[in-house]
Structures are given as C-alpha cells and as structure tokens.
Amino acid sequence: MKAWILPAVLALALTGVGSADNHEGFEYKKVATPHDIMEMVVKPSMGKINAMKKAGGPANKKEWKTANAAASIIGEASQLMLLGGRVKDDAWRNGANEVIAAAGKTMMGAYRMDMESYSAGLEAMSAGCKTCHKVHKKDKDKS
Numbered sequence: 001m002k003a004w005i006l007p008a009v010l011a012l013a014l015t016g017v018g019s020a021d022n023h024e025g026f027e028y029k030k031v032a033t034p035h036d037i038m039e040m041v042v043k044p045s046m047g048k049i050n051a052m053k054k055a056g057g058p059a060n061k062k063e064w065k066t067a068n069a070a071a072s073i074i075g076e077a078s079q080l081m082l083l084g085g086r087v088k089d090d091a092w093r094n095g096a097n098e099v100i101a102a103a104g105k106t107m108m109g110a111y112r113m114d115m116e117s118y119s120a121g122l123e124a125m126s127a128g129c130k131t132c133h134k135v136h137k138k139d140k141d142k143s
C-alpha cells in the first residue's frame with residue numbers, strides 16, 4: 001500500500017462519510033424543541049406501552065407489534081435528542097444513549113413476544129429517562 005493511501009482513507013472515514021449529521025447530502029437541521037419531542041413523540045409512545053402494561057399485556061400479536069413500534073419510536077426520538085446541538089452535558093448524552101440501547105432490547109423482546117426480556121428492556125429504558133431527567137426535567141414528576 002502506498003504510504004499516502006492509509007492517511008487518505010482515515011481522513012475520509014473521519015469526515016463527511018458516516019457522519020451522523022450528514023447523510024447522502026442531507027444535512028440534519030434541528031426543528032423541534034426537546035420539550036416537543038418529549039410531549040408529542042416520547043410521551044404518547046410511552047403511554048401506549050404503559051396502557052398495555054396496565055392491562056397485563058402486550059396481550060396478542062398486534063399489541064406486541066405496537067409495543068415494538070412504540071419502543072422503536074422512543075429510540076429514534078432519543079437519537080434526535082443527540083442531534084442538532086441539543087446535547088447539554090453528560091447526563092443528557094448518557095441518558096439518551098441508555099434509552100437508545102434499551103429500546104433495541106425492548107424491541108427484540110417485543111419481536112420475540114418474550115415478556116421477560118421485553119420487561120427488562122423497558123426497565124432499562126426508564127433508567128435512561130431518569131439519567132437525563134434527574135438533571136434536565138425540573139418538574140415534580142421525575143419519571
């Protein structure tokens with residue numbers, strides 16, 4: 001390999017290609033506030049999960065699909081919390097990353113209709129919410 005090739009490849013890997021904010025010529029631009037992502041995306045999705053949980057579910061294939069979708073949207077929304085300069089500190093970054101990882105686990109549990117791993121995923125997801133909320137959600141309700 002010519003001496004210049006390796007640095008060139010590394011430089012490519014570190015710049016535009018694969019950057020979270022710039023895919024295929026599209027540049028991410030922040031539109032929604034964190035509050036609006038919470039209120040309009042995360043809260044209703046968590047609401048669906050909690051409603052099924054209250055009823056002892058997910059109870060059937062359709063509900064497991066809904067559970068999977070809700071977890072996926074919460075994971076996606078948590079990625080938004082990391083984009084567009086929204087990150088404020090480590091609690092923010094760690095909380096969002098915890099939720100993203102746990103959403104994946106929750107989705108896998110839902111896909112397999114496996115209550116045990118699904119519930120474990122949900123618990124980890126709530127822990128991620130708390131990591132960020134402890135610092136950034138000022139309400140009395142720290143869930």
Ligand code: HEC
Binds near residue numbers: 043081137
């Ligand atoms: C990266 C940080 C972060 C993570 C992770 C996070 N939140 Fe939030 N959340 C916030 C912030 C900041 C607010 C306060 C927004 C405001 O009112 O300005 C908030 C507020 C909320 C609210 C109140 C919204 C309203 O209608 O006033 C709910 C509900 C909520 N979060 C649910 C969740 C759930 C459920 C999770 C986990 C699945 C979660 N959040 C994860 C940052 C986060």
